[in-house]
Each structure stands twice: as structure tokens, then as C-alpha cells.
Amino acid sequence: MAEAAILPQPATGVRIGEERRWGREIARTVAVAAALLLGACQTLVPRGPTSAPQQTTRPEQTRPETVEEGLPRDTERNRVALLVPLSGPNAGVGRSLANATMLALLDTKNQKVRITNYDTATGAGVAAQRAIAEGAQLILGPLLSEDVRAVAPIARAARVPVLSFSNDVGVAGDGAYVMGYVPSQSIERVVQYARGRGVSNFGGLVPNALYGTRASTVFLRAVEAAGGKVVSLQTYDRSGGGVAAAVNRMAKDAPFDGVLIADGASNAAAAVPLLKRASPSTRILGTELWNSDTGVASKAALNGAWFASVSDGLYRQYAGKYRARFGAAPYRLSSLGYDSVLLTVRIARDWRVGTPFPEAKLRAADGFAGIDGAFRFNRDGVAERALEVQEIRGGATVTVSPAPTGFGG
Numbered sequence: 492m493a494e495a496a497i498l499p500q501p502a503t504g505v506r507i508g509e510e511r512r513w514g515r516e517i518a519r520t521v522a523v524a525a526a527l528l529l530g531a532c533q534t535l536v537p538r539g540p541t542s543a544p545q546q547t548t549r550p551e552q553t554r555p556e557t558v559e560e561g562l563p564r565d566t567e568r569n570r571v572a573l574l575v576p577l578s579g580p581n582a583g584v585g586r587s588l589a590n591a592t593m594l595a596l597l598d599t600k601n602q603k604v605r606i607t608n609y610d611t612a613t614g615a616g617v618a619a620q621r622a623i624a625e626g627a628q629l630i631l632g633p634l635l636s637e638d639v640r641a642v643a644p645i646a647r648a649a650r651v652p653v654l655s656f657s658n659d660v661g662v663a664g665d666g667a668y669v670m671g672y673v674p675s676q677s678i679e680r681v682v683q684y685a686r687g688r689g690v691s692n693f694g695g696l697v698p699n700a701l702y703g704t705r706a707s708t709v710f711l712r713a714v715e716a717a718g719g720k721v722v723s724l725q726t727y728d729r730s731g732g733g734v735a736a737a738v739n740r741m742a743k744d745a746p747f748d749g750v751l752i753a754d755g756a757s758n759a760a761a762a763v764p765l766l767k768r769a770s771p772s773t774r775i776l777g778t779e780l781w782n783s784d785t786g787v788a789s790k791a792a793l794n795g796a797w798f799a800s801v802s803d804g805l806y807r808q809y810a811g812k813y814r815a816r817f818g819a820a821p822y823r824l825s826s827l828g829y830d831s832v833l834l835t836v837r838i839a840r841d842w843r844v845g846t847p848f849p850e851a852k853l854r855a856a857d858g859f860a861g862i863d864g865a866f867r868f869n870r871d872g873v874a875e876r877a878l879e880v881q882e883i884r885g886g887a888t889v890t891v892s893p894a895p896t897g898f899g900g
Contacts, residue, residue, distance in 0.1 A: 553892040569844055572622035573828070573837060574632035574642060575656075579612035585634065587821045588656065588828035592631065594813060595832035603839045606631070606832070616641040623649045630654065630849040634824075636662050643667040652850045654834070663872035668853065670827050670866075670874050672801060674702065675709040677779035678751065680799035680878045682710070684892050686717035690749040690774055694741055695724040696734070696762060697753040706753035706778065720733045722747050729754075734762045742769035749774040756780070756787040763792040763824045782881075783823040788888050799878045801826075801863035802894045809862050830861030858898050865897045 532693035558880055573592055589608050596606065607625070609618035615638035622630060624647065630646055633639055636659035646653045647666045655662065658671030682693070693714050697703035707724060714721050727737035741750075747770050752759040756777070777798030781787045806826060813821040837859065840850045854874035858867025858875075865877040880892035 492821070497770055512867065522792065552634045567844060568603055569628060569842055569848075570626040571604055571606045571629045572619075572625075572627035573606050573608045574611050574615060574618050574630055574638070575608065575828075576612040577608065577610040579599075581634065582612065584822045584824055585611075587825040588632070588634070590813065590817050590822060591825040591828035592832050594809075594816060595829045595836075598812075599836045601836045601839070601845065603842070604832075606834055611635075611638050614641075615639075616645055618642075619645045622789050623651055627651060628846075629835065631828065632656055639667060650847060652848055652853065654831050654853075656824065656831075660871070660873050664874075666850070668868055669873045670786075670831060671824075672779045672782070672876065673873060674682065674706055674753070674778055674780075676876055676878060677799045678706060678709045678753070679713045679716075681718050681776050681797055681880060682713040682719070682751070683851055684880045685749045685776055685797060686714075686719050686804070688774075691719050691720050692722045692747045692749075694722060694744065694747040694750040694766075694773070695753070696737055696741070697724070697726055698758075699726050703753055703837060706751075710751055710753070715867070729758065734758065735765060738762055738765040738769065741766070741791060746770040747773055748774055751776040753778050754780065756784040756793065759796075760790040760792040763796075766891060788883055788886055790883075793883045794885070796883050797880055797891070798883075799880045801876055802879045802890075803888075804864075826862040830859070830863055830866075833841060833861050834859045860897070864894050867898055 511842050577585050609622050611633045615633050619642040630653045634656045636657045639655045639657050639662040653667045663669040695710050697707045705800045723741045725737040725741045727733040729892045775796035779800045781798045782800035866874045869875050877894040879894035881888045
């Protein structure tokens with residue numbers, strides 16, 4: 492456990508998006524330390540004459556204050572726990588999330604929220620129990636879906652909401668919320684955009700994995716809702732030759748106007764030359780996975796492809812401030828940590844210190860604003876996000892359909 496720690500993390504690449512104006516400059520916060528005084532007082536009574544002893548009363552002794560384990564009580568700020576991996580194989584992204592929450596507190600100059608970090612790599616359930624025992628009324632994180640499953644029942648029993656960074660909609664509900672970038676929303680957005688640009692016959696390539704299974708279901712529904720037609724949907728193993736075999740099967744149904752490849756940018760780029768042989772004019776469609784791939788724009792095979800994701804408009808300036816403070820580039824997912832603090836600070840205006848977190852305010856119809864754009868939580872606890880569509884063009888990414896700035900209510 493570390494409280495508001497500045498944690499170093501290795502550099503990772505950052506893809507540059509459209510620059511917008513950044514807000515106020517960083518202000519340093521002053522940490523407040525509390526000490527408990529121990530002691531007992533006893534009154535000394537002087538001796539009187541032996542012939543006429545003075546009547547005295549036994550002095551009442553003062554009880555020493557109780558010493559509590561864990562963190563000292565803070566009567567001026569609301570306690571919030573950040574549960575992320577700070578050791579082990581996912582420590583890099585966990586430390587980046589922790590750094591992002593600190594940066595958000597500094598940027599907002601907030602004095603009502605105190606965030607303490609807990610390492611989920613040593614046991615997410617244990618971390619949650621300790622955080623709640625130390626007074627946390629809100630949990631930010633965990634990152635992994637299996638950790639959310641371990642934390643959620645513990646937090647639920649204590650009536651502490653969980654704002655996880657997972658993108659697994661299966662862990663949402665009953666006090667647990669999902670802030671991650673949900674694949675279904677990205678697929679729906681890019682399909683709608685492609686249909687509006689004249690794509691009517693769709694093909695789909697999806698890996699034989701949970702992500703691919705969910706992507707194929709959403710893809711079929713999205714194309715139908717948009718008034719298009721799926722002429723071919725093929726699955727493949729990520730082992731050698733899997734993609735080529737799937738494309739050969741799809742070629743029998745050519746031509747098609749657009750093909751969704753529900754995989755990372757590298758696997759998608761490998762499939763494109765094969766697809767172009769079968770249907771030279773087909774438009775390639777990607778998912779939100781491409782947004783976290785720093786080399787996506789440099790893959791020549793993906794030139795002209797469309798994909799939907801959160802906006803990068805403010806991310807460039809955030810990444811610059813992050814590098815200046817921590818000496819390394821942030822992980823792309825770290826913006827979730829920053830935005831979770833912005834959300835918390837906004838709600839903290841009406842959150843009286845020492846009281847439970849006002850969970851009902853998470854469902855504000857107008858949602859919240861952050862580095863990743865506008866978002867709001869639906870009844871199922873999943874963050875609905877305003878997404879933009881980007882096109883890979885000449886080694887860069889260009890926004891061809893901006894994200895909405897908010898929700899209509």
C-alpha cells in the first residue's frame with residue numbers, strides 16, 4: 492500500500508491526437524498529518540502536618556487515547572481507495588494509473604478527497620478488505636476483470652461502490668461499474684459510420700476467443716440495425732496460417748464493401764493484403780483495440796481504414812504533463828485513472844466527509860467529461876462513451892467523424 496505515491500514507470504509510446512486547450516496549471520497540495528498523543532495525568536498532593544492531616548480525594552486518572560491500527564483518521568477529506576497492480580507483470584500499467592490519479596488531484600487542487608493506493612497483485616480481495624477497514628468509501632479499480640469479481644462482493648457487503656477500469660461488461664452491476672472501453676460500442680459506432688458512407692455488404696474476421704465471440708454477436712446486430720447485410724463472418728485461430736485460411740473462406744463470398752477485423756492492428760494488417768486480392772475496393776474497419784496501439788498509423792496496409800474509439804483530443808496534453816512530472820510516457824489506459832478522479836471530485840462537492848459515497852450521483856443523465864471525452868453510466872453499470880471515428884491516412888490518424896460533446900439528457 493502506498494498513499495499518493497509518485498511511482499516511476501517504464502516509457503511506452505503515445506499516439507498523438509488533436510490538441511485542445513488544457514485547463515489550469517498543477518498546484519501542489521499540502522499533506523495533512525495527524526498524531527495521536529498518549530499520556531496519563533496524576534495530581535500530586537503535598538504532605539500536611541502530622542497533627543492535622545489534610546483530607547484529600549483520590550485524583551481521577553485520565554484514560555489514554557486508543558491507538559488505532561492502519562491509517563490515522565482524516566476528518567477533513569473523504570477516503571478513496573485505488574486498487575491496481577503495483578507489482579508483478581501488470582505493474583507498469585498499475586503505476587501509470589496511480590500516477591494519473593495523483594496528477595488529477597494536483598490539477599483540480601482538490602482538498603476534499605484523499606486517495607490511498609493498494610496493490611492487487613498480492614490479492615485483490617485482501618486489498619479491498621484492507622481499504623474498507625481503513626475507511627475507504629469508494630474504490631477506484633481494479634484493472635482486471637477477475638480482480639473485480641474478487642472485490643465486488645466485499646465492497647457490496649460494505650456498501651462501497653467500485654469504479655473498475657475493466658472493459659468486461661460481465662462484471663458490472665450491483666454496485667460495480669465498468670469504466671473501460673467496451674468493444675461493442677466501438678463496433679456499433681464504426682458500422683454506423685460505414686453504413687452512412689455507402690457500405691452495405693459487410694464481412695467480418697474475428698479470432699477464436701472470448702473477445703471474438705462477443706465482437707461477432709455485436710457486429711451482426713449492428714449491421715442489421717444499420718440496414719446492412721453480413722455476407723460472410725469467419726473465425727480464425729491466432730496461430731500461424733489461421734488468418735489466411737479464414738480469408739480464403741471469405742473470398743468465396745466476395746465482393747464485400749467493408750470488412751471488420753476484430754483484432755489488434757498487427758494481426759489486422761497481416762490480413763489486409765489477402766482481403767484486397769479477393770475484394771480490392773473493400774474498406775477495412777477496426778475496433779477500439781487500435782487506439783492503444785502506438786504503431787497503428789505506421790502500418791501501410793491499414794491506410795484508409797476506419798476505427799472508432801475515445802477521442803485523443805486532450806490526451807496529447809495530458810501525456811505531455813505526465814512525462815514532465817514522472818519522466819516517462821503514460822500507458823494509454825491511464826486516462827481512466829485521471830477521469831475517475833475528475834468524476835469523484837465533481838461528486839465530492841456534495842459528499843459530506845465521513846458519510847457514504849452518494850452512489851446515485853454516478854447515474855447523472857448528462858454524464859461526465861474527461862480526457863477521453865463524455866461518458867455516463869447506464870443502468871447496467873457500464874460506461875456509455877461518446878466515440879469518434881478515425882481514419883488512418885498517410886501515416887497518421889485523422890478524425891473523420893467527431894465524438895459528440897455530451898448527452899442530450
